[in-house]
Amino acid sequence: MRRSLRHKLRSVAPLPPESGRSAVVDCAVYDRGRRLPGQVNLNRVLDQVGSRKQRFAWIGLYEPSAEQFARIAAAFRLHPLAVEDAVHAHQRPKLERYGDTLFLVLKSITYLDHDDLTASSEIVDTGEIMVFAGPGFAIVVRHGSAPALGAMRARLEAEPDHLAHGPLAVLHAIADLVVDRYLEAADSFELDIEKLETEVFSRRRTDDAERIYQLKRELLEFKRAVQPLSTPLQRLCDGSLPEVGDEVRAYLRDVADHHLQAKERIAAFDELVTGILDASMAKISMQQNSDMRKISAGAALIAVPTMVVGIYGMNFDHMPELHWRYGYPACLLVMLVLVAVIYRALRRNKWL
Secondary structure (H helix, E strand, C coil): CHHHHHHHHHHCCCCCCCCCCCCEEEEEEEECCEECCCCCCHHHHHHHHCCCCCEEEEEEEECCCHHHHHHHHHHHCCCHHHHHHHHHCCCCCEEEEECCEEEEEEEEEEECCCCCCCCCCCCEEEEEEEEEEECCEEEEEEEECCCCCHHHHHHHHCCHHHHCCCHHHHHHHHHHHHHHHHHHHHHHHHHHHHHHHHHHCCCCCCCCHHHHHHHHHHHHHHHHHHHHHHHHHHHHHCCCCCCCCHHHHHHHHHHHHHHHHHHHHHHHHHHHHHHHHHHHHHHHHHHHHHHHHHHHHHHHHHHHHHHHHHHHCCCCCCCHHHHCCCHHHHHHHHHHHHHHHHHHHHHHCCCC
16 A cells, blocks of 8 residues: 555656635644644645655645646546545545545534524535545545534644544544534434424414424435435444554444434434424314314304394284383393303303
8 A cells, every 4th residue: 555655656746836716724744643844735745745654644625626626636646536526515425445545425514503493494504524535645625514624633633643543543533523513413403303392382372384394304404414424434344444444443433333323313303303293283283173163152152142133133013022111121131141051051061
């Protein structure tokens, strides 16, 4: 593997000058896990790494153009298919092996803070991180809302013993950061679900179907980012890749365990939100039934006096009550008594 790197370094022409905005966020060379002092530009990276087994270059980029990344791809002999994925993004999580270079794609999750969940609330935003880990180099490409890696790089530089494992230590650290973000987003999702669940089962009348559906859509986006990463992590941990040493594999198994926790929580959230949606629809149905009962009860109360008034509004000549002195108050009294009896019956049967 180191022999192939030496061949690369001897056969690559100097990097051409870069034009336009620089996509390079940071570029450094590490020797036995310790960063070499001074600023390192792309033209000096290959010279500083050389054929030394203990050294590797770590290049971080953010949304490079095809022209900008072509310089790096040519220098490190990256596979054209991986280069195309790294430039254009919009890939699902995956792990590819091109010769002695591993290419890992991760979907990052950013939880968007919000005061109240509405029918149009955006809860998660996804970004992408691509990692090329090969002999003597780690190249990291970020897209969209993928988190900045400066703080993570500083933490790794404070642990040279771990960083001495080379480019795969970088790959592990990035995978660990992304998966930790999954768990943080899951914690925030859980709070949203608990709040919505409380509102759905409250006594006050609410129409939560649209908000629940929006939450379910955001949860689906979360799931699409997390679930496909299972297979890449399994391949990194099962010993099928000779590039991954035993020590790094132990760290990756811990990442895989955290990823499994995130997957299980998302699956539980999905079932819970589906249950909340069913409960909300059942609550709406019950409210409608209650409304219909009240309307029916009101119609029954109005029907009795309407019937009595209708009878005495027919104006037949032979209706003795029409000429009776107490006919009018007696009629009113009868209507009131009948309405009171019906009202009491409806209350006893909890229609009112």
